[in-house]
Amino acid sequence: MKIYHAIVYLLFAVLANSCENAFDYPIPPNSFEVVETDPPAVVTLEQQDGVWKMFVDGEEFYVKGVAANNFHDKGIQYGANTVRTYGVNDSTRATLDKAYAAGMYVNFGLYIRRETDGFDYNNQTAVDQQFQAMREAVLQFKDHPAILCWSIGNEAEASYTNTKLWTAINDIATMIHEEDPNHPTTTTLASSNVSHIQHIIQMAPEIDILSVNTYAPNLPGVLNNLATAGWQKPYMITEYGPRGTWQMNPEPDRILNWGALVEQTSTEKAQIYLDAYQNHIVANRQQGCIGSFVFLWGYQLHGEVLTWYGMFDKQGNTFAAVDAMQYAWTGSYPTNRAPVIQDRSKILMNGKRAEENITVSKNSTNTATVEASDPDNDPLTYAWRIIKEKSAAADGSLPNGIAGLITDATLPSISFNAPNETGGYRLIIFVIDQNNKKAASAVIPFYVE
Template sequence: MMKILLYLFFAIFALKTTACSSDSAQEQIDVTEDDQPADGPAKVEVRNDGGNPRIYRNGMPYFVKGAAYNNFLDEVKNYGGNSIRTYSINEDTQAVLDSAQQHGITVCLGIWIKRETDGFDYNDAAAVEEQFKSIKADVLRFKDHPALLMWAIGNEADSRATNFKLYDAVGEISDMIHEVDPNHLTTTVLAGTKTDHIKEIMERAPSLDVLSINTYAPIINSHKKIKEVGWQKPYLITEWGPRGTWENPPATSWGGLLELTSTEKAEVYREVYNKHIIANANDGCAGAYVFLWGYQNHGEVATWYGLFTRKKHPLGTAHAMHYSWRGTFPSNRAPQVKGEDMLLNGLTADQSIKVKVGQENRASIKAVDFEGENLTYEWQVVKEGFVMAKDNHSMDVLPGIDGIFENNREQNVRFTMTQTGEYRLYAFVYDEKGNAASATIPFLVE
């Protein structure tokens, strides 16, 4: 009976969300996209449509439905996306561009520029010139690739920057790109909507075509601040998602962070996209790159942003982007889990759970599947703040601690910790189609 009631709750919630989002989905029908050119560069430009600056690609309006790329490029278009962004040029760049072309999406190609916070001095003319020459070589190498959409000069180079000569360098790079590559746009990516930095950009780097902002919780004010500072060109939100780990106050007695379940994150992604991205499509916003496509390799909490598991199981967050980009959910939905549905020793994640070395612990999770499919489970415990190696070939979804569970594939499990420290308990729920839900509990072992 409880399972039926939960199913009805989520079904009603989904209908309510769909109704609230229908207007934004309809807006996207008016955004025309072109096919990939077979070879040679696409012509990308900015045009002013009745007071609204837009990106055009090969003569057609191009609203960026983008993904900040880490893994699974082949899935972007399947979910309704049309572009990815990268962060630097490296040995993988050619392959990424070629794969994007093969899969019918574009690339905002990141050019990493050195940052003051990492020790680079923009008063050092010789070092700035050396960086300029290296970047020019990269631009000449990739400028004619048919998947290229624009060049992103730096990612959060403004972080802790005090020397605005940074933007002189950005402007010189932008000028150079326009000289050698007349077919593509230039942008620079800021860590937040810093009005003083935007003013300096407008003065020192006037050839930039697009302003790009990485923003999470403050996205609610980004559009207003961009407009108030006087930016007249298009802008992109180049990272966005749930409130950042740094934006969340510690929630346990030892300073642990509470992570939303994948279901709760999905609600955030849909709401942010509707209210702060597509809602401004006719007032300067040229689109956005959702963070993070694929799965995380590092971070204060390793699963905070990824839209898929490491084994390529789509989470509800990926399905939220399918809805945001396509206007419909996939035919088979990910399982649904709320924070109160996961318990450790009868307690929820916000109750500062402490256990003892050698103590038997019991955990459980409840989940609902829209299609009523049979569900399977996987549990893992990881050390808080762990880094997932890219070359890890574990058969499990996370490289958890071995030998602590009696059986980690049940809905209700038992485990015993052998060492003290801060840990995180993960539960993954899978339906018969390979869709997944996730939930976590931080806990302390004494």
């Protein structure tokens, strides 16, 4: 049966894929438009024979999710069933509509301000204003048929000291339960820190599901930390992937003399995603893990190294990590697979690997080569670029390369001139199967003296 509801458009600032951006309050004046939609899904949590399960309209539902900042509705093509958003912005309605049209649900992000970004949880006026903004968002979107659950904050506890944060989160969760009985609540932590989980148990009992963002070295420890903290409800892993740029100290050979970081090839990353899902997510289904969200579905719009995460390039080509996740979610790889750069030994600059602290002189002539293959023997094209370390395009994404340095950037082996300014640079190769919109990538950092 069809129902009618009013859409109240909230004009928040755009949040891309992180917890770094904030929203300003109060909310601008609302506008209204009457549209026709299907009724909301009824999402419940139930413990059966000691195992937590999620149900959508009475059917068991295991979350196979994408933490996305782009290509939100494409996950269904590879076996995903849910998309995670991080906050309300002027494209929220379109994201929900596209997800629903594609057959996907949405873990709806309600962004709350962080102490580390200057928000004061002792300022009751500001807290009340934030609460009201969250309430308006819930009222606006609660009846959308794509909603799966409400995620209150993303890593809001990062570098925090004021435990009133948890009271504010619990107040929002209480309000959601009052206004929307159809969808459960969660809050997303930056790690599985035991004391933080215990604060949620004690101060935010209205949270139904615990969500944890965690990466390669820490993911295996989540289950033990939950048990140590005494968490008795279901949980989700809401971001996972290769070791983060902030976690590199245990791998000193990947930290170069000038501070640049050595990145894995797209093929190496794909295996990390697959191992994480198989060994530490779906393997823990009987221990309360009701699903997960792979990071990053899309391409980076901020970060220390803009090619570190991202399962697509800016043209929409998919890397091997997407193939790996299709296998994880469905048990079958796609018919056509992404190109392969097997490991970091397959890309060399002046005959050296990335870990060898490559330094060159200004304007010097240099060479680079990559060895790539295609599992389906499809023709491959090559696209090299050189960027200055930590540079970005206007939207925060990977910039175009510095013009005029590479003689012919479309070959597997190239000759190029070093930039004429001292500093760190990154030499990037994209190997593309244009017919099937698949890609591989690899990177070598170097320093110009």
